[in-house]
Amino acid sequence: MEDVAVAARARTRSVSADTAAFDAFVTAHGSRLLRTAFLLTGEHGAAEDLLQDTFVRAWSRWSRVAGADEPLAYVRRMLVNGSVSRWRALVSRPRERLVAEAPERVAPAQPENDDELWQLVATLAPRQRAVVVLGYYEDLTDGQVAEALGCAIGTVKSQRAKALRTLRARLGEEQT
Amino acid sequence: MTDLETRVRDTLTDHAGAAGAWQISGSALRATAAQRRRARRLRATTALGAAAAAIVVVAGVSLGSGGGTDGAPLPAATDRPSTGPTTSPTTRATGSAEPWPELLQVPIGDDLVQQALVQFALGDSRLLASATLPRSGDTVLVFQEQLRGDHNSAVAQTVTVHRSKLLAGTLTLYRSDADLVAQPARDGDGSTLVVVAAPGSDADAVEVTTSLPGKAIDVRTAGLRGGLAMVELPGAQSATRLRLLRQGTTIVDSIPGDYNLGESVPRPLGRVVAETGKYERVQVRTNGRSACRVTVTDLEGLNPLLTPWNPIDEGCVTIDPGKLQLLIPEDRRYSSVAGVAPDGTAAVRLTWRSGSDTDVTEIPVRAPGGDIRAFIDQSAHPPDQLTRVEALDADGQVLATALP
Numbered sequence: 001m002e003d004v005a006v007a008a009r010a011r012t013r014s015v016s017a018d019t020a021a022f023d024a025f026v027t028a029h030g031s032r033l034l035r036t037a038f039l040l041t042g043e044h045g046a047a048e049d050l051l052q053d054t055f056v057r058a059w060s061r062w063s064r065v066a067g068a069d070e071p072l073a074y075v076r077r078m079l080v081n082g083s084v085s086r087w088r089a090l091v092s093r094p095r096e097r098l099v100a101e102a103p104e105r106v107a108p109a110q111p112e113n114d115d116e117l118w119q120l121v122a123t124l125a126p127r128q129r130a131v132v133v134l135g136y137y138e139d140l141t142d143g144q145v146a147e148a149l150g151c152a153i154g155t156v157k158s159q160r161a162k163a164l165r166t167l168r169a170r171l172g173e174e175q176t
Numbered sequence: 177m178t179d180l181e182t183r184v185r186d187t188l189t190d191h192a193g194a195a196g197a198w199q200i201s202g203s204a205l206r207a208t209a210a211q212r213r214r215a216r217r218l219r220a221t222t223a224l225g226a227a228a229a230a231i232v233v234v235a236g237v238s239l240g241s242g243g244g245t246d247g248a249p250l251p252a253a254t255d256r257p258s259t260g261p262t263t264s265p266t267t268r269a270t271g272s273a274e275p276w277p278e279l280l281q282v283p284i285g286d287d288l289v290q291q292a293l294v295q296f297a298l299g300d301s302r303l304l305a306s307a308t309l310p311r312s313g314d315t316v317l318v319f320q321e322q323l324r325g326d327h328n329s330a331v332a333q334t335v336t337v338h339r340s341k342l343l344a345g346t347l348t349l350y351r352s353d354a355d356l357v358a359q360p361a362r363d364g365d366g367s368t369l370v371v372v373a374a375p376g377s378d379a380d381a382v383e384v385t386t387s388l389p390g391k392a393i394d395v396r397t398a399g400l401r402g403g404l405a406m407v408e409l410p411g412a413q414s415a416t417r418l419r420l421l422r423q424g425t426t427i428v429d430s431i432p433g434d435y436n437l438g439e440s441v442p443r444p445l446g447r448v449v450a451e452t453g454k455y456e457r458v459q460v461r462t463n464g465r466s467a468c469r470v471t472v473t474d475l476e477g478l479n480p481l482l483t484p485w486n487p488i489d490e491g492c493v494t495i496d497p498g499k500l501q502l503l504i505p506e507d508r509r510y511s512s513v514a515g516v517a518p519d520g521t522a523a524v525r526l527t528w529r530s531g532s533d534t535d536v537t538e539i540p541v542r543a544p545g546g547d548i549r550a551f552i553d554q555s556a557h558p559p560d561q562l563t564r565v566e567a568l569d570a571d572g573q574v575l576a577t578a579l580p
Contacts, residue, residue: 017481020473023202024347024484028299028331030198031323038195039188047195055200056209072297118187136185137192168180 018062026055029072033079039133040083042122054079077148080134084126120170128163131156197328203489203507276375279305279404282315288342292317292335295342296482301333304357305372305404312364314338316345316406318357318372328352329435333482334361334370346412346475346485349435355428356420358382359485360412360475367412367475369432373403378422384432385417386410387448387461390544397421412485413457413472417446433486440492442466450514450550460503460514460550467548468492469503469514495548500524500567500576508560517541517549518576521567524551528561541567 030051037047037054058065058075068074121132127149134145135156146153177185284306293301301319309316315337323329330352334345348359355374360367371382383397384407398405409415420428431443442463449467450460457472470487489505495516503514517524521541528535535557543549559580567575 019202019206020484021481022206023488024482026198026200026202026205027329027349028323028347030200031195034198035192035195039192044195051198052200052205052208055202055205056212059202059206059209070297115187117183118191121184121187132184133188136181137188164178164180164184167184171180 018066021066022059022062025071025075029075030055033075036076036133036138037079037083039121039137040080040126040130050082051079054082057082073144073148076134076138077150080130080148081150083130117167117171120167123170124163124166128159128166131159132163135160197323207507276304276320276372277403278303279307279372279402281305281307281402281404284315284317288337289317292319292342296333296335296344298333301331304332305370307370307404307406309336309361309363309368310406310408311366311368312336312338314343314363316361316363316368316370318361318370320357322352330354332357332359334359335482336362338362344480344482346473347482348433348485351435355430356382356418358384358415358418358432360409360415362475363408367409369407369409369415369418371398371400371405371407371418373400373420375403377403377420377427379420379427380423381405381421382407383419383421384409384415385419385444385446386414387416387446388414389448389451393447412474412483413451413459414448416448416461417444431487436486436488437470437490441468441470441490442492447547449544449547450552452552452554453512458512458514458552460516460552462495462548462550465495466492467495467501467503467516467550469505469552471505471511497548500565500578502565502578502580504559504562504580508558511559513553513557513559513562513565513580515551515565515578517551517567519549520569521549521575522570523568525566525568526553526555526557526562527564527566528555528557529563530557530561538568 033054034047034051037051038044041047041050054075058078065071065074121129124132130149131145134140134148135142140148142153142156145156149156280303284303289303292298298319299321301321303317304320305318307316308314317335317337319333319335321331323331328351330350331347332350333347336343336345343362345361346359348357350357355377357372358369361370369384371384373379379400381397381399382405383395386394386396386409388410394410396407398407415432418430418432419426429444431437431441431445434441434443442465445461445463445466445468447462447464448459449462452458457474459470459472461468461470469489469491471489472487473483473485475483489507489511491503491505491514493501493503493516495501497519499518500521501516503516505511513526515524523538523540525536525538528537535555537553537555537557539551539553541549541551562580565578565580567577569575
């Protein structure tokens with residue numbers, strides 16, 4: 001009977017500590033991760049949904065998150081993977097809508113400033129975009145980016161090179 | 177880095193600021209996780225139920241509606257928690273957004289600072305203060321970090337250096353323009369409140385009120401030396417009120433770590449009349465007119481992680497000695513039930529329902545020193561399972577009833 005009570009107390013202690021640790025983690029890192037989510041998705045609502053979903057999943061496996069060498073890196077990896085999965089779900093969903101007449105085509109505008117560079121970043125494939133965001137905004141090393149994306153360092157380098165090549169081409173900077 | 181890479185980095189940095197601050201609390205996220213789990217269970221149960229119903233229909237058996245022992249209507253409530261007592265917000269006098277100067281009363285090497293930053297994942301924190309703790313003679317380090325993207329919030333952490341070993345203290349959130357940082361550090365077997373006044377403050381002393389159930393309130397005053405003071409505490413969770421003084425006049429009057437407490441919590445709220453829970457303590461605090469339940473933490477054990485120290489999960493009422501009043505936080509899934517019982521109450525009986533299971537717990541109620549009759553439930557039931565609370569006299573007669 002006493003063993004049961006001891007086990008119950010230990011469990012209560014563990015749950016309480018986990019709860020407090022999770023809450024503190026959300027408070028301490030929520031805004032930072034939201035910025036990353038925003039850069040990965042390009043939309044406020046989508047970023048908030050992505051991060052909320054990430055936090056909810058993180059809580060469901062909190063013992064694993066808290067036991068990781070770097071809990072923030074662990075959750076960031078969940079966030080990045082979530083953004084890629086979300087993109088896959090979106091592109092796999094039928095998005096065409098039948099209309100009676102074809103809409104008038106608008107010629108793509110030429111980017112003129114860095115605000116348009118931001119719009120071009122949004123057109124990158126999700127993995128390339130993640131490499132760019134993690135590398136240039138989060139200042140992660142190639143090794144850390146590779147860990148976050150679950151790929152080889154060589155893949156990070158090639159994805160970044162492709163991303164930059166794409167941006168340069170779309171900016172008309174190939175000569176520079 | 178090429179010109180394009182520099183532009184990409186600058187563009188990302190510029191636009192990241194537009195993301196704003198994360199507004200959803202950890203408790204709300206945990207509630208969402210619980211809802212999802214329930215929804216999954218419900219879907220599974222519904223599928224099973226549909227199959228069972230089909231079998232029942234085929235068998236020609238009719239199902240009765242309702243039934244069970246819990247179908248009788250509950251008696252009318254004699255009381256419900258009030259929406260909250262009169263608000264008396266913390267006095268603010270010296271709020272400043274200036275960078276806080278370092279208060280290094282003990283020289284600290286960069287290697288030790290770096291070790292603390294890594295060991296406790298302090299991120300971009302800067303060393304705010306170092307000083308010698310009064311009880312153990314160890315050195316306390318206070319780190320402070322402005323939360324990136326949230327200009328209204330800052331976090332402070334205490335770390336104790338004991339024989340070159342770093343011991344975790346507390347982690348506390350503040351407004352960026354807070355008048356002071358005040359939170360416990362591990363000091364030998366006990367804890368000491370470290371107080372750092374904001375830059376620009378002309379306070380010359382700090383007065384700390386501590387309270388333990390059944391004991392007289394203790395008030396200690398310490399001079400601020402270079403903007404820093406330390407006050408030994410009888411328990412890390414015992415500091416209930418803190419005042420900054422200038423020539424004996426109060427210029428700041430606050431509940432330490434009140435960042436997470438809502439406006440319904442009166443300030444000050446100095447006396448602890450009930451306390452339970454060894455690892456995550458729950459207290460009922462009062463100022464004589466109002467009573468609030470809060471969850472607090474302490475530094476017991478050798479937790480390798482910094483202990484979040486802001487009081488949370490408050491539920492308040494204006495005291496009516498003739499009524500049974502419940503103190504239930506807004507989060508009804510992860511907190512616990514507390515309350516204030518009417519005069520003459522010897523015990524309270526709580527009835528819980530979870531699915532088809534009903535459970536009853538009884539808590540003795542005492543009023544040490546003629547104080548208010550506060551109680552805190554220690555069962556594992558969350559408040560959303562509570563169906564009824566009854567105040568009982570010494571003969572077991574019901575004096576009052578309350579419904580959550």
